[in-house]
Amino acid sequence: MxxxxxxxxxxxxxxxxxxxxxxxxxxxxxxxxxxxxxxxxxxxxxxxxxxxxxxxxxxxxxxxxxxxxxxxxxxxxxxxxxxxxxxxxxxxxxxxxxxxxxxxxxxxxxxxxxxxxxxxxxxxxxxxxxxxxxxxxxxxxxxxxxxxxxxxxxxxxxxxxxxxxxxxxxxxxxxxxxxxxxxxxxxxxxxxxxxxxxxxxxxxxxxxxxxxxxxxxxxxxxxxxxxxxxxLGVNSRVQLAELTAIARDRINERLMTEGVTFIDPAQAWIGPDATIGRDTVVWPQTHLIGTCSVGESCQLGPNTRLTNTRAGNGCVIDETIAVDAVLENDVECGPRAYLRPGTHMLDGSKAGTHVEIKKSTIGEGSKVPHLSYIGDTTMGAGVNVGAGSITCNYDGKNKHATVIGDRTFIGSDTMMVAPVRIGSDAITGAGGTITKDVPDGALALERTDQRVLEGYTERRRARL
CATH class of the missing domain: 3.90.550.10 (Spore Coat Polysaccharide Biosynthesis Protein SpsA; Chain A)
Known part of the structure; x- marks a missing residue:
């Protein structure tokens, strides 16, 4: 025509x-x-x-x-x-x-x-x-x-x-x-x-x-x-809200006919350029903005916002904000995870509670379970990152990369000062600051000696 x-x-x-x-x-x-x-x-x-x-x-x-x-x-x-x-x-x-x-x-x-x-x-x-x-x-x-x-x-x-x-x-x-x-x-x-x-x-x-x-x-x-x-046209903020509700209902009704479950369709805002696979469950307060793609048998939400993000099959994305990210199959995120642009999570990986990831690849089956920041990092398969660990990727002027090999165990509260490479099958001790490369299979410890002053509390009270 x-x-x-x-x-x-x-x-x-x-x-x-x-x-x-x-x-x-x-x-x-x-x-x-x-x-x-x-x-x-x-x-x-x-x-x-x-x-x-x-x-x-x-x-x-x-x-x-x-x-x-x-x-x-x-x-x-x-x-x-x-x-x-x-x-x-x-x-x-x-x-x-x-x-x-x-x-x-x-x-x-x-x-x-x-x-x-x-x-x-x-x-x-x-x-x-x-x-x-x-x-x-x-x-x-x-x-x-x-x-x-x-x-x-x-x-x-x-x-x-x-x-x-x-x-x-x-x-x-x-x-x-x-x-x-x-x-x-x-x-x-x-x-x-x-x-x-x-x-x-x-x-x-x-x-x-x-x-x-x-x-x-x-x-x-x-x-x-x-x-x-x-x-119907828009001439006021009131009409903008009214038409937004109509657009939401149209999209959600279509998705439900295609095999998507909505716990409460009135509390899910799916953009017109988003796709969702069958048997995926959409919980309340879920937003898909831009060109999002979600596969089959996923759990979305509650309280999740995805922008220009792709997720594969079998993902659980709970209380998560993801922007320009890619999640492969069986990925678990949240609650309260933040995936910034450039995040790529491979099959079976996890970003847990209060975890922020930016411009990083999280390897197959690798886990960042809680209270951690991972930035500018390439992580292998089967890695476990302990609570409170951080890749120190910014020196005040430039960003630097961290590389973590397969099956490595990062102890809790480890600071990885980039640029740094930690090999495969390595271990870092809890509370360490890693500033030098760690070879495959090695244990990296960075601690001062612990001192114990017995009777200190009683002496302190006597001085007060």
Whole structure:
């Protein structure tokens, strides 16, 4: 389908009361504008043009970061003067030269619109029978939406704004305008210049295109959206929270149909780009943000947040924060573990209570059970790290590496001052500060002699 999507994202969003672009606000960890653009790409649109204006640089940065490697062209056009939706579309057409094929115009604050809806919407104008269609919906409460009045043939007669509805129209006209339009691209390009700003706001309104096309003898109709939630927009923080809850419920319902168990679906926030395998159990207060992937038969949570993290099968991830980390199969984390970027935990490894790991590989079956920090470390298989052990990887200027061989036992409260290499089958004594390499199979001790002063307590009391 040779369709183009024009996404309108230039508005101020004043009701958000924010220092940021409205479309930059996130739903389940993903900016609203990306929800819309992703839907257009998944729908098969071959070109996506985002019209930016307010906070243009911020929106451009979001898009550049997300779509730098996209096979679909995602480009931006700036509407320097915000003179209405009709003006925004004209600016996009003039800047890009779009003049054929279906053109779908969507709002950037429409994060719940689904790819199938966009695809079917674009197809309504693909055959040449219709010049334009309006995306419509029937929400439970239509108050506040423009109403669609159809003629006897089912074509759009007019759109009546809420403020202009009579009590009878308010009760009878339930088909609401979602504010999105599909056009025959050639006809749109030919007639967009006929939209005027002869109105109280002196703005160019895109809905005027419907009457213009009809005046030229072209057919205009509606495309009814079966799920009204696709047409819901965000204009306030309240609506942002409401749509976040809807997005959460949609995702969790889909995952449950695929074999995932949720202890309480209302208390799990799974992002749209996350995947979870069957027989995994999601406990309350679990968050998956970004491109997370979790395998089968895992336990997630409670109180766990994963960001851009991959976990294999059979993992237990309890009260854990993991960012840009990789967990292979049967890994155990938490409670209260922190896995920072670059952490790679191999099969059967463990990061236990109050453990922080950063930019390190934890070998197969190796364990860091409690109260430890491991940074810039390569750890072999079968290693046990005693409580309170730390890799001292930072000298105040540079980071240095620690290497620990297979089956080595790190005694409790061992300070490993990097750069240092501890061989395989080695042992470090509890309370040691290891500053030199330890050969394979060796015991490394670093302690002062213990002194015992008998009767000290009694003598001290006598002096007080």
């Amino acid at each position: 040779n369709a183009t999507a024009i996404v309108l994202a230039a508005g101020e969003g004043t009701r958000m009361k924010s220092n940021h672009a409205k479309v930059s606000h996130q739903i389940l960890g993903k900016p609203m504008i990306r929800w819309v653009v992703d839907a257009t790409i998944a729908a098969g649109c071959e070109r996506v043009v985002v019209v930016v204006g307010s906070h243009a640089d911020e929106v451009r940065a979001i898009l550049a970061d997300a779509y730098a490697d996209s096979p679909v062209s995602v480009e931006t056009v700036e509407q320097t003067e915000r003179l209405g939706t009709g003006h925004a579309v004209r600016v996009a057409l003039e800047a890009t030269g779009i003049s054929d094929g279906p053109v779908v115009v969507l709002n950037g604050d429409l994060p719940l619109i689904q790819a199938d809806t966009v695809r079917l919407f674009a197809e309504t104008v693909a055959t040449g029978e219709l010049a334009a269609t309006v995306l419509t919906m029937t929400p439970p409460d239509p108050f506040g939406y423009g109403r669609i009045q159809l003629d006897a043939d089912g074509a759009v007669e007019r759109i009546i704004e809420q403020k202009d509805c009579t009590p009878e129209q308010d009760a009878e006209l339930l088909e609401c305008n979602a504010g999105c339009y599909a056009f025959d691209g050639a006809l749109l390009a030919a007639h967009i210049g006929e939209v005027t700003n002869d109105n109280a706001q002196a703005e160019y309104y895109l809905p005027d295109m419907l009457e213009i096309l009809k005046r030229h003898g072209h057919a205009v109709s509606i495309f009814h959206c079966e799920d009204y939630r696709d047409g």
